């Protein structure tokens with residue numbers, strides 16, 4: 001059996017290794033367009049490579065994927081996050097689990113993962129061809145022919161695994177559309193919000209541990225740590241929102257109003273009670289000196305300034321109007337978003353080959369037999385935290401096993 005894997009990235013390597021693991025006699029070739037293998041693995045996780053997430057609950061894990069949740073719910077039963085960790089440990093790649101469940105190589109160096117893959121590929125006799133971008137795919141007499149961008153010679157295979165990664169431009173997926181696949185329009189996911197008109201950017205570096213962010217006029221909402229940056233807002237709460245709202249925000253041309261609930265409490269009476277408690281305990285102290293919910297000092301002073309309340313006013317003199325102002329500001333503080341910035345640690349593409357064209361059990365194309373998909377080329381993407389590599393490992397493992 002001759003198997004071609006298109007793409008020498010995370011999913012391509014893992015799929016090729018899975019083919020050899022399950023079908024040792026298969027002849028496997030990886031075709032990589034560029035001169036570099038595993039280039040995203042190299043830069044991933046700030047050079048440390050967040051290989052997976054230690055979450056073991058499949059239903060919880062699959063919720064980390066705005067696109068692909070249903071497919072992955074099935075697929076994780078075949079190859080889970082625990083399987084990933086065992087796979088690496090069995091190949092002498094020590095791993096560490098951080099407090100936030102993110103899993104990294106013990107060396108804190110992505111090169112360890114690259115070395116492991118290349119060592120395994122060489123041990124198993126996988127043929128690797130660099131500078132071999134595939135431009136066309138055709139089926140004849142049960143075989144699949146590949147044409148290459150720079151090589152005039154067509155090559156024929158029994159099975160082909162497509163692992164070409166996310167394509168920010170639709171044109172990059174044209175060759176797959178040409179053979180009958182439906183393409184979900186690619187748009188960016190995992191980005192931060194630009195707020196050029198907002199003075200809050202003066203507070204860059206401040207983190208609010210548990211904020212709730214919603215997008216006005218939509219049902220989009222997300223909770224978690226929020227980081228104020230010199231261009232706007234970032235941190236897990238914003239990144240999650242950008243992932244789940246990738247299409248909606250794209251349609252709005254990344255111009256919208258973000259409503260920040262700084263204390264992640266939607267019940268206004270509860271917030272009012274917190275303020276009443278402060279008034280009861282510290283009536284003679286001034287507003288500037290007692291921070292509700294232990295908000296960061298600079299943020300609290302900024303919010304007071306925004307509310308128009310004098311910072312040297314005594315808490316006992318807050319009054320009903322002042323109370324209402326504070327409750328509104330703490331729970332519904334609105335900021336103009338105008339544009340996005342790529343998140344350097346990790347960014348992915350929402351969109352790709354439609355999951356309606358893929359058999360969830362085998363990763364085989366429903367359009368053309370003997371063609372399989374693995375990784376981000378499909379309409380699958382996750383939030384940050386090792387989830388994107390996990391979906392690459394899982395889909396590649398299945399495609400390789402069943403090819």
Ligand SMILES: Cc1cc2nc3c(=O)[nH]c(=O)nc-3n(C[C@H](O)[C@H](O)[C@H](O)COP(=O)(O)OP(=O)(O)OC[C@H]3O[C@@H](n4cnc5c(N)ncnc54)[C@H](O)[C@@H]3O)c2cc1C
Pocket residue numbers: 006007008009010011012031032033034036037038039040041043044045046049050051052132133134135163164165166344345346347348374375376377385386387388389390392
């Ligand atoms: C800066 C950054 C950091 C990241 N950090 C993390 C992280 O720490 N943890 C995590 O889980 N995720 C992370 N991600 C996301 C993760 O890297 C991707 O989801 C993952 O690499 C997808 O794997 P893939 O093999 O599907 O695609 P890719 O890794 O993109 O590989 C696809 C390969 O196919 C090749 N190719 C494309 N077209 C062709 C063609 N026609 N013929 C031949 N070859 C072709 C490409 O050149 C590429 O080498 C990060 C992403 C970025 C950009």
